[in-house]
Amino acid sequence: MALRGIALRSATVVVAEIGDMKLFATAPQLMAYLGQVPSEHSSGERQRRATTTKTGNSHVRLVLVEAA
16 A cells, blocks of 8 residues: 555455565566566567556456556
């Protein structure tokens, strides 16, 4: 609940769905697990970033997007 937009219900869903937060050493690891990182298509010098990867736990991802 320390994050902006995360109230009691959102925090409860995140904790219930993820479980032990100690599995993730850093915040980027957690975001990658939830699919909240941009996908990238790279070839040589060319880099194209696209939308989020949509992998991981879709229920937690939906709660985080709605909270934002």
